[in-house]
Amino acid sequence: MNRRDFLKKTCIVGLGLSIPGTVDSLVGSLFASEYADIGVARATIPEETTHAAVTKAAIDAIGGMRRFISKGDIVVVKPNIGWDGTPELASNTNPEVVAGVVNLCFDAGAKKVKIFDNPCVDPRRSYQQSGIADAASAAGAEVSFMDDRKFKDVAIGGRFLKEWPLYTDVLEADKVINIPIAKVHNSAILTLGMKNWMGIMGGWRGRVHQNLDQGIADISEFMKPALIVLDGIRILTAHGPQGGDPQYVKTMNTVIAGTDQVAVDAYGAETLFYIKGSKLRYVRIGHETGLGTMDLSRVVIKKVSV
Amino acid sequence: MDHKRGPMKKHTVRTIRRLSQGIFLLLFLFLFIQTESKGLDELGYPVRIFLDFDPLIALSTLLSAHAIVAGFLFSLAVVVLTALLGRVFCGWICPLGTLHDAVGFFSRRKPAPDHRDWHRLKYYILFFLLASSLFTAQLAGIMDPISLLIRSLSLSVYPLVNYIARAFFDTVYVMDMPVITDGSEWVYGILKRAVLSFEQPYFLQGIVVGLLFFLILGLDLYERRFWCKHLCPLGALLGICSRYALLKRSVSEGCTSCGVCRRVCPSGAVIDKNGTWRGSECLYCMDCDDLCPEGAIGFGWKGSGEGVPIDLPRRSVLVSLMAGVAAVPLLRIVPRSRGDWFHPALIRPPGALKETEFLRRCIRCGECMKVCITNGLQPTLLEAGLEGIWTPRLVPKIGYCEFRCTLCGQVCPTGAIQELTAREKERIKIGLAVIDTGRCLPYAYGIPCLVCEEMCPTPEKAIWLEEVKVRPREGEEIILKRPKVDAERCVGCGICEARCPVRSQPAIYVITANESRSEGNRLLLNP
Numbered sequence: 001m002n003r004r005d006f007l008k009k010t011c012i013v014g015l016g017l018s019i020p021g022t023v024d025s026l027v028g029s030l031f032a033s034e035y036a037d038i039g040v041a042r043a044t045i046p047e048e049t050t051h052a053a054v055t056k057a058a059i060d061a062i063g064g065m066r067r068f069i070s071k072g073d074i075v076v077v078k079p080n081i082g083w084d085g086t087p088e089l090a091s092n093t094n095p096e097v098v099a100g101v102v103n104l105c106f107d108a109g110a111k112k113v114k115i116f117d118n119p120c121v122d123p124r125r126s127y128q129q130s131g132i133a134d135a136a137s138a139a140g141a142e143v144s145f146m147d148d149r150k151f152k153d154v155a156i157g158g159r160f161l162k163e164w165p166l167y168t169d170v171l172e173a174d175k176v177i178n179i180p181i182a183k184v185h186n187s188a189i190l191t192l193g194m195k196n197w198m199g200i201m202g203g204w205r206g207r208v209h210q211n212l213d214q215g216i217a218d219i220s221e222f223m224k225p226a227l228i229v230l231d232g233i234r235i236l237t238a239h240g241p242q243g244g245d246p247q248y249v250k251t252m253n254t255v256i257a258g259t260d261q262v263a264v265d266a267y268g269a270e271t272l273f274y275i276k277g278s279k280l281r282y283v284r285i286g287h288e289t290g291l292g293t294m295d296l297s298r299v300v301i302k303k304v305s306v
Numbered sequence: 307m308d309h310k311r312g313p314m315k316k317h318t319v320r321t322i323r324r325l326s327q328g329i330f331l332l333l334f335l336f337l338f339i340q341t342e343s344k345g346l347d348e349l350g351y352p353v354r355i356f357l358d359f360d361p362l363i364a365l366s367t368l369l370s371a372h373a374i375v376a377g378f379l380f381s382l383a384v385v386v387l388t389a390l391l392g393r394v395f396c397g398w399i400c401p402l403g404t405l406h407d408a409v410g411f412f413s414r415r416k417p418a419p420d421h422r423d424w425h426r427l428k429y430y431i432l433f434f435l436l437a438s439s440l441f442t443a444q445l446a447g448i449m450d451p452i453s454l455l456i457r458s459l460s461l462s463v464y465p466l467v468n469y470i471a472r473a474f475f476d477t478v479y480v481m482d483m484p485v486i487t488d489g490s491e492w493v494y495g496i497l498k499r500a501v502l503s504f505e506q507p508y509f510l511q512g513i514v515v516g517l518l519f520f521l522i523l524g525l526d527l528y529e530r531r532f533w534c535k536h537l538c539p540l541g542a543l544l545g546i547c548s549r550y551a552l553l554k555r556s557v558s559e560g561c562t563s564c565g566v567c568r569r570v571c572p573s574g575a576v577i578d579k580n581g582t583w584r585g586s587e588c589l590y591c592m593d594c595d596d597l598c599p600e601g602a603i604g605f606g607w608k609g610s611g612e613g614v615p616i617d618l619p620r621r622s623v624l625v626s627l628m629a630g631v632a633a634v635p636l637l638r639i640v641p642r643s644r645g646d647w648f649h650p651a652l653i654r655p656p657g658a659l660k661e662t663e664f665l666r667r668c669i670r671c672g673e674c675m676k677v678c679i680t681n682g683l684q685p686t687l688l689e690a691g692l693e694g695i696w697t698p699r700l701v702p703k704i705g706y707c708e709f710r711c712t713l714c715g716q717v718c719p720t721g722a723i724q725e726l727t728a729r730e731k732e733r734i735k736i737g738l739a740v741i742d743t744g745r746c747l748p749y750a751y752g753i754p755c756l757v758c759e760e761m762c763p764t765p766e767k768a769i770w771l772e773e774v775k776v777r778p779r780e781g782e783e784i785i786l787k788r789p790k791v792d793a794e795r796c797v798g799c800g801i802c803e804a805r806c807p808v809r810s811q812p813a814i815y816v817i818t819a820n821e822s823r824s825e826g827n828r829l830l831l832n833p
Contacts, residue, residue, distance in 0.1 A: 084710055084763075120761065121801070122679050122708050124504060128345025129710075149479055186771065187756050206757040206807040210747070244765030 035063040036302035043253040052100030058257040061302040068226040071109030076173040081117035084125040090234040090249040093181045095131035097231045102139040113141040117199040151202035158218020160211045165202035175226040183236035192265040193228045194220040213281035230256040262292025319592040327404040334401040343679040357719040362540040366446035369439035371666040392551035397589035402451040410530035424536045430626035432542035437630025447669025457672035461509040462516030530572045545586035560602035567594035637693040650817040652689045653700040656734040657715040657724040667722035670696040674714035680705030702800025709763035737798025738820040746813035748788040752778045758802035768795035
């Protein structure tokens with residue numbers, strides 16, 4: 001071929017190769033511009049604002065619950081009820097935030113909302129002392145202790161966790177909403193949304209500690225939550241994940257909502273704990289595998305004051 | 307005193323008595339089932355109230371611990387009741403007595419074997435127990451009927467019932483049949499809320515305790531109310547209290563010596579055809595009254611006599627008393643009694659008194675083991691010596707001590723385990739966690755773990771992390787965090803042991819060193 005042909009062909013091939021990217025960002029910006037990726041709500045006058053209101057504001061900032069929940073959905077709402085602690089100790093998700101999410105689900109037309117978690121200690125105390133059982137039941141959710149018989153071995157196909165027993169109620173739900181609380185964690189550095197999935201895992205979870213960050217990334221890749229609501233009303237800043245002393249708790253009156261698990265964790269780490277998302281190995285892995293992005297400059301964040 | 311009983315009167319007393327027995331048994335079982343955590347700090351029901359009313363326990367605790375425990379003032383009511391009305395407690399109230407009647411229903415209908423003198427055995431047992439209590443050995447709870455019943459139900463019968471229920475419902479669940487499984491799950495849900503335990507309980511020695519209990523009930527097939535007549539020390543105590551009871555049995559001239567009353571008497575109180583009556587043995591079931599063909603028997607205030615006194619040969623009484631006294635030093639000539647000897651696995655519940663005081667109070671009723679939220683409290687065999695058999699100890703491999711729970715102290719009837727606030731309890735050490743670096747994952751294999759550190763519930767963290775550089779067998783040098791126990795902060799709750807991934811023999815485990823209640827077991831001189 002002559003030089004002109006070569007140049008022409010190179011340009012066409014080059015352009016062609018770059019089109020998926022150009023088309024992608026064209027299409028992406030066309031559809032993404034309607035909603036923000038992350039919504040952050042903060043109460044300006046905490047005494048006059050309910051935690052449920054802050055929660056609603058954060059979710060509304062990314063399109064409202066109707067964007068995620070459809071009429072007739074069976075929804076599993078997965079809070080952190082891991083420990084025997086009252087809300088002031090910030091070891092479990094705030095009960096009002098949980099109740100707020102439950103109410104929003106029903107408002108959006110959900111048929112059933114199920115609430116459960118697999119605590120690390122006695123479930124009766126965890127459910128009761130956290131206030132979540134009472135608050136969620138009052139909002140109409142079906143609160144239950146996890147049943148040993150309802151775990152099924154699932155090939156989650158992770159790099160560390162190939163197969164693990166998971167709770168069938170979660171696998172069979174139409175939508176799953178993750179409501180973690182933001183805490184420091186001595187093994188994982190921070191426990192935010194991705195770590196919260198350990199609560200639907202059965203079996204002997206202690207073994208996951210042998211490669212904890214990879215395990216967290218593995219389970220997060222398997223789960224496809226409709227929404228993540230990160231409870232930052234009170235956060236645990238020392239001796240996590242249990243804490244145990246109010247002096248370890250910092251009140252932030254903040255709720256962060258989003259759909260990208262990696263981005264929510266990265267954003268939560270930076271704004272609540274001033275730790276870069278990349279410092280969390282499981283966030284890095286999630287970013288590298290394409291589960292989400294930890295590069296917050298690429299994420300549309302909408303901040304709201306309530 | 308009206309001896310004429312018309313046909314309408316037949317079995318009316320029995321019906322009322324059965325009703326009374328039924329109500330008290332149901333109340334007992336209801337309280338038993340409520341002896342379980344619902345997640346709240348307080349239990350909410352007076353679950354130990356049957357023990358509070360028990361005069362034998364009150365008396366033996368008073369003797370051995372030299373202490374009046376407030377709850378036991380209720381037992382005076384039973385003493386007064388018995389002094390006035392005789393052993394109506396045995397015939398109308400005692401839940402174990404009711405179970406004996408239920409089993410006895412299936413016994414041979416022939417006249418009961420005539421063990422003329424066997425009834426004396428329970429008095430000898432009583433004197434033995436009281437004498438040993440006086441010399442500080444608290445053994446009465448082993449044979450007290452209420453304590454025995456609670457212990458047997460807790461350690462054996464209730465786990466058995468739960469096991470059967472779960473096996474049945476789980477089988478139907480797995481079979482997954484269209485309508486039947488849904489129905490079964492619905493019933494299961496109701497039973498779980500109302501009657502079944504939260505989780506299947508497991509207890510050491512559950513088999514032996516169960517066999518003993520079924521043996522005691524099984525004796526009723528041979529002879530009705532065998533236990534009550536021949537073995538029950540509480541029955542003996544109440545028998546003594548009933549010596550001058552105002553409610554008495556009397557026989558009118560209409561008696562034809564037909565012997566029906568003697569045949570039907572379940573307690574051996576009617577000893578001959580003339581209706582001679584041993585008041586201290588009578589359970590006041592009043593069957594003789596109901597079934598006398600001549601209507602010649604009645605129970606009332608103006609009896610014709612006091613009945614036959616309790617006929618115990620003085621020599622036998624002396625022997626049983628002396629045996630009780632001698633038993634105490636005999637039980638204590640073992641190394642356990644040395645003040646500086648501590649068993650590493652005798653982890654007592656938080657709030658337990660120091661060992662000599664504890665053994666003077668603990669009646670081995672099993673309430674604490676029943677209520678323990680994690681099933682961690684288990685009965686000892688010989689860890690506390692033979693004297694301490696069936697007292698509670700924590701076995702973290704079975705269940706750890708839940709950090710903010712205070713239920714065991716709430717249910718203990720004698721104060722062997724003090725009732726504590728959550729605040730107080732969180733500060734008490736029941737032992738110390740120690741790490742075996744030969745099998746702890748980071749130490750022995752260079753594999754990260756730290757489950758123990760995460761599980762440690764103490765706010766200041768009694769397990770801290772030491773960072774070391776380690777060169778594994780293959781590969782580059784890595785930085786590893788290893789757990790270390792802080793002896794000043796560890797309370798010995800055992801959740802680290804319970805959750806250690808080295809399942810068969812945990813790499814971190816609790817020994818009794820440094821327990822708060824024992825001065826001699828202290829580890830640190832200046833904590």
